[in-house]
Amino acid sequence: MKHLVKFVTLSLSCLPTALQAVELHEIEVRRGTDGLVHAPIELANDGTRALSCTAQLAHWYSEAVAEVPAGASRSIDLWFDPATASFVRLNALEDNMPVEALWCGAAGKAYETRAALPLPRDDAGPRRIVCAATEQSTTCE
Structure with a gap:
């Protein structure tokens, strides 16, 4: 028990250093288009299951960006x-929200x-992508 108290006391003495505050800086949020x-x-x-x-x-x-019924x-x-060279979505305030990935599944x-x-x-123009989902996987082209 005596060793446990020493270990806990030693561990707690290191805690303030490990939990130092991070200085936050104001950033400019890009808005609009x-x-x-x-x-x-x-x-x-193009499948039989909703996406x-x-x-x-x-x-x-x-x-969540879309729910697509079969055939729709x-x-x-x-x-x-x-x-x-980045894609963004706009939120309700038109903040530019960077898109890192986009995916669909069943x-x-x-x-x-x-x-x-x-x-x-x-090639960032409008595009059409066709997907189909099964119970095990989804394909998109």
Whole structure:
């Protein structure tokens, strides 16, 4: 017991150094569409199962962007910044939210059956992507 108390006391004495505060700096958030190119994706579901699509945004945030019934299509609204070669989504305040990845999968098992949607940085115009999901996987072209 005596050794445990010494260990806990020693461990706690190191804690303040390990938990030092991080200085936060104000950053400028880009808003609106000035300088951006509209790059919507028409997503067609050619399969027999509904699709659920998600955008992985910067900083480990994800957003559901489309639910597409079998045989239907939906538009995913994206913008492209030619200066940074990045795709963004706009939130309600029109903040530019960088898109790191976009994927679709079978509704109810979207993550397990997902397929990445191509986001080519050299051709950012409107595009059409056709997907089909099964119980085990999803394909998108």
